[in-house]
Amino acid sequence: MTHLTLDQKSIIKIRKSAKNIASVVDDFVQIHSTTSIERAVLRLYGVDGVDLSGVPLPNKLVDILQTKGKLESGASYHFAASMLESKRDAKTTAELIDQGKISFGESSSFSVEQILKQEQVLTNFAINTLDNTRKRKLDKQKQFPLPEAPWKYLIVATGNIYEDRVQADAAVRSGADVIAVIRSTAQSLLDYVPYGATKEGFGGTFATQENFKIMRQALDKSMQTHGRYVSLVNYSSGLCMAEIAASAAIEDLDMLLNDSMYGILFRDINMQRTFIDQYFSRLICARANIIINTGEDNYLTTADAIEGAHTVTASQLINEAMGKVAMLTDEQMGLGHAFEIDPQVENGFLLELAHASLAKALFPNSPLKYMPPTKHKSTDVFYSHVLDAMFNLASITTKQGIHLAGILTEAIHTPFMQDRAKALNNINYIFNTAKNLGDEIEFKKGGLIEQRAGQVLKEVVAFLSDIENVGLMKAISQGKFANIKREIKAGKGLDGVFKKGPNYSNPIIEAIKNNRSCS
Amino acid sequence: MSEQMIKPYGDTFDDGQVQLSFTLPVEIGARATKAAIKYTESLNFKDVAVVHSSKLADNFTCFVVYAKGIPSLNYKNIEATEVESTQMDYYEINSLIKTKLNRQMVVVGATIGSDAHTVGIDAIMNMKGYNGDYGLERYPEIQAFNLGSQVTAEKLLAKSLEVKADAILVSQTVTQKDSHIRNFTEFVELLEAENIRDKFLLVAGGPRINNDLAIELGYNAGFGAGTTPNQVAAFIICKLLNI
Structure with a gap:
């Protein structure tokens, strides 16, 4: 297959830098938790539902602990104590706590041993939930095989989950392998997960556990009609990374957008909050076998795709290193990049092949997430269709993993149903007609493509070593990524970050980290 | 004021040729194609040709249609503004x-x-x-x-x-x-x-x-x-x- 000769010493060096960068962040992450993580723990213990005014019970419970100054010990232990008191299931216990009928976060009449035992029962329930979704998905894939990569990834976004079902089935009929229900804009800034099925959204559909379930059922039906596995994607980003990961695991989602820096840079979410939340959300993904999709493509929407190419690779390496800390395997890391080189650049396609091949060479076992042109998409839909065709060709030639469909009208509106079908026809044609092109061609030694890949690699070495020296948090505050500066103590969600107290307990983390079986 | 009548241009003046593409929420078939023709005619087109139809999903069919626009327009009556500013670098x-x-x-x-x-x-x-x-x-x-x-x-x-x-x-x-x-x-x-x-x-x-x-x-x-x-x-x- 298309092979680049790269300097192996540089590759060893950048992996080492990335590992050190991730390790410094991890030292910080390990001694902190967040309100969102504690809510995710409660969700995995079985807490669900909302109060009469629509506030999710996980939020209400964590708020109680916060008000009482008991959050530093985490939600797990206190909730186990309340379960013993209520002698009911987790959901009912949460309702009783909310109604003030049983205590939460107070000293318990039960012994520490009893409470720890109950906590173990809850942890087993949580881990079994994660193990069961993994098993259910594998069973389905035995019956309906996973298609060959690149997987064709289509977004639906009507705002109405029931209408999304229709559009998703239409996309699967046209060849889509992966359906993402894009979220209502600004959901990432909500510090709670909305509840129930929703019919109205803004530029997307709210991510709720019920909506996950509705779409999963619809795709299971499409799977039977079309005889191949269809993956479901949502967004574990923003202020509720960990909770979305928990809900997604419960409802058998296959992929989640989950980047270590996206929220910080593009949504102005506090970086401490993001790094801590990201860790727990990735642990959940690792155990539930959810492929994460990282967001490097976004850098190139603000920075130039040629000048900023090395920041994409650097971020992929950082995402990978942090992913490994959180137990993700190579196969679970859909590292991102994008086809964003200005179409007016001479030989831009060759440079693009260099960038895409470099990503493939560095992460051969990861399902790389390749994003279509957006910045240079034209309102001339015919031109845009051709731009997407070149993107499709680059993707099949360099064997990318997850191929986000570029759509001819995306610079104008949320695509129509027919626009998606045209986009898929384009992909189907090119993926088929050039299927093994990448196996047949070699890049010229010392030619433009190989030189370009070597150049980017060289820039990555310098860039990562720079970040390693100042530390990632400081590097972000200096605007090293995407030309955007974010302060360590600024941004949304910092108020939900807390230092773990001496009695802090989150046995789910321990179980996943130690790969403990709970069946 | 003299008139300057215009129509869409395909390959001959005043042929009125227009290219359309749209989806109807009906199952693909002869009846769907007929519906696409009738609908396009109701938009004030003649010589409607459905050159392509494809099934998007159950009860959704997408069409590509060529048709001739019937009305002409007096261009002399059209006024529009561009942002007024001097070209400067x-x-x-x-x-x-x-x-x-x-x-x-x-x-x-x-x-x-x-x-x-x-x-x-x-x-x-x-x-x-x-x-x-x-x-x-x-x-x-x-x-x-x-x-x-x-x-x-x-x-x-x-x-x-x-x-x-x-x-x-x-x-x-x-x-x-x-x-x-x-x-x-x-x-x-x-x-x-x-x-x-x-x-x-x-x-x-x-x-x-x-x-x-x-x-x-x-x-x-x-x-x-x-x-x-x-x-x-x-x-x-x-x-x-x-x-």
Whole structure:
């Protein structure tokens, strides 16, 4: 297959830098938790539902602990104590706590041993939930095989989950392998997960556990009609990374957008909050076998795709290193990049092949997430269709993993149903007609493509070593990524970050980290 | 006034040829094709040819249709405005601000409402600019504040007041069910409610915007797809200096 000769010493060096960068962040992450993580723990213990005014019970419970100054010990232990008191299931216990009928976060009449035992029962329930979704998905894939990569990834976004079902089935009929229900804009800034099925959204559909379930059922039906596995994607980003990961695991989602820096840079979410939340959300993904999709493509929407190419690779390496800390395997890391080189650049396609091949060479076992042109998409839909065709060709030639469909009208509106079908026809044609092109061609030694890949690699070495020296948090505050500066103590969600107290307990983390079986 | 009658041009004057593509919520088949023809005829087309139909999903069929438009239009009766400003480059604009305005020109920009796309506002404001033309941030004589996307109308106004903006750039890129019109309107209404509409030059931008629409919505100008930063900067400085 298309092979680049790269300097192996540089590759060893950048992996080492990335590992050190991730390790410094991890030292910080390990001694902190967040309100969102504690809510995710409660969700995995079985807490669900909302109060009469629509506030999710996980939020209400964590708020109680916060008000009482008991959050530093985490939600797990206190909730186990309340379960013993209520002698009911987790959901009912949460309702009783909310109604003030049983205590939460107070000293318990039960012994520490009893409470720890109950906590173990809850942890087993949580881990079994994660193990069961993994098993259910594998069973389905035995019956309906996973298609060959690149997987064709289509977004639906009507705002109405029931209408999304229709559009998703239409996309699967046209060849889509992966359906993402894009979220209502600004959901990432909500510090709670909305509840129930929703019919109205803004530029997307709210991510709720019920909506996950509705779409999963619809795709299971499409799977039977079309005889191949269809993956479901949502967004574990923003202020509720960990909770979305928990809900997604419960409802058998296959992929989640989950980047270590996206929220910080593009949504102005506090970086401490993001790094801590990201860790727990990735642990959940690792155990539930959810492929994460990282967001490097976004850098190139603000920075130039040629000048900023090395920041994409650097971020992929950082995402990978942090992913490994959180137990993700190579196969679970859909590292991102994008086809964003200005179409007016001479030989831009060759440079693009260099960038895409470099990503493939560095992460051969990861399902790389390749994003279509957006910045240079034209309102001339015919031109845009051709731009997407070149993107499709680059993707099949360099064997990318997850191929986000570029759509001819995306610079104008949320695509129509027919626009998606045209986009898929384009992909189907090119993926088929050039299927093994990448196996047949070699890049010229010392030619433009190989030189370009070597150049980017060289820039990555310098860039990562720079970040390693100042530390990632400081590097972000200096605007090293995407030309955007974010302060360590600024941004949304910092108020939900807390230092773990001496009695802090989150046995789910321990179980996943130690790969403990709970069946 | 003499007439200048026009019709769409395919390959011969006045053939009226138009290419359409649309989806009908019906199952593919002869009846669906007939429906597509009848529907196109009801839009005032003749010689309708459904050249392609494909099934998108159960009960959804997409068509490509060629047809001849029946009406002609007198072009003499059509009036439209373009943003009026002198063509100037980066250096001329900077020098004009420096010598005539005698202070930095302040511009605040944002994509408002739920639209998450910064591509339009970035093309005009980011250092790098668009299509080889430097963005406003690069102008030494312009103080440019790009607030990014999903900015509320209130926040955009607050920032504009805080930095005493001369002009506010409001961008809407991707729209769903005409949300861009609602967002543009909401911002003007906010300024009017606060009685400060005259404090700023208001510029609308995005692929669905043209100057007429922008003016109708209460803006001073509107710029569509393909606009370069110098066109926007030239408009603002000319308007400020009344030239």
